[in-house]
Amino acid sequence: MKKFTGLLLILLIHSFFSHAVFAQDETTALVPLPSVDDFTRGKDGWALGLGLGIEYETAYEGSDEFGFELDPAGALQWRRGDNIFFWAGEALGWRGLRADTWLLEALVGFDEGRAESDSKKGHLDGLGDGEEGLEFVFQARRAFDADWRYWLVGRVVASENGNLGLFGVGRRFGDKLDGSGSEVNVVAVYHDSEFANKDFGINAQQAAASGLAETRMSGGIRSVGINYNYRHIINKNWQIFGEALYEHFSSDVRKSPIARSDYEAEIGIGFIYVF
Template sequence: MRKTFVQVATFMGALTCYGPLYAAEPITALVPLPSIEDFTNGDGWGFGLGLGVEYETAYEGSDEFEVEVDPAGGVQWRTGDHVLFWAGEAIGWRALASDSWLFQASVGYEEGREEGDSEDGRLDGLGESSSGVAVLLQARYALTQDWRYFLDGRVSTGEIGTLGIFGAGMCLACQPDGTGWELGAVVTFHDSKLANRDFGVSATQSNNSGLPETDVDSGYRSTGFNVNYRHYLSENWQLFGEALYELYGSDVSDSPISRNDYEAEVGVGFIYVF
């Protein structure tokens, strides 16, 4: 999940409009969007390894914040307009079609919430929420030839439930190497299984925790805004940043698990591209 990001993006975009100043030769990403990593430089294998530091809410609906350090990067193999990738706990494929459509399919593991995620004890008695494998299907459509404006649709479904994300975005000072600023706005929807996994309280959980029994219906979940940034500091070193703000709908924010009506996250990191 501040400042006015558009003002910051416009200023930083002016600094990055000349692309990677230290690169020995031009780099061409699959699409010129900072949120879509491409370490392959056009074809063959690509490797990136780094670290990211995030300041984020401790769990969905929490009013507690924590700092988390996670690995960044991944392994990719590209041939033409197709990329196979492994990043974190997900493996997948993405491809460019007709220069206007970007498709992605991936399989990943979604970890559940634990009682210990709340240092204030606000999850005591709720137990651990379910974890499981999820399949992500995504499509982006470029409204302009340079991907300055685009539409985005994603569906994640699996053992823990289904989440749908629909939105639009714009790219500021984006370059063919995938650097620049990307701004987006999305609306999310969930089914009842996912809604109650994150925000529901069963009869057993109610008895153990003292929280009122709560059943959350499927439907609207939240409206979110996000910012992505990527820049080459040298031929091999990338700097990246991201920020997210998600405002929950009334059904979610009324849950006794929700201590806030929003989720927020900001992160920064470095990746070395081999």
């Protein structure tokens, strides 16, 4: 009986200290938001998380076709204090925390453009492939307090094919500070005429080849939307993440023959292994 009691005491002590260590890890995320990857565990230096996600999403902007797509997940990161530099897929960037309530992020990424083959039903035939190009993104989130329960968000995307802006509000659910839990953002999206025509415009040559009406888009509101992010940290190495998005197009966008649906939507889930 004494041996059993001693073993039980050892297990309880081990469980307590394991929980204490994990609780310390819970406070080490740069910001406690599920949408912001932080694999550094609060330590300066290199960090790496790799994984895979599967998404069920619309085939292209304005499409009424849906399909599954496998995407790599994770990032290579280097942290120095409240700054993280990262390489994630086709994006290279930096994010930094300022005054506990400002999260700033800047990155350069690659836009693959739209391909005619994105529509399996031939709705894009004659429109040709969209132009590829670099895009520069700057984003700022301003929390109402240091626990990041509510915040405002703004994002600007500048590219070779036009510019886009996003403005919205966010809310975090859950009490942990390790980046797990869930969050929701409600946003309004604006585009200039060049960006609008990239996705929804049809020039004279495309109209002749496709049979669709020639369409010139003007700038303005593009859509309103809501997105949801979820992250569960199973243990020191394994994480599960999920995302759902719904974007409802403005009346101007819906007038384009390319917009065969009033909305864009996607849902995805995946896992990441943190080294």
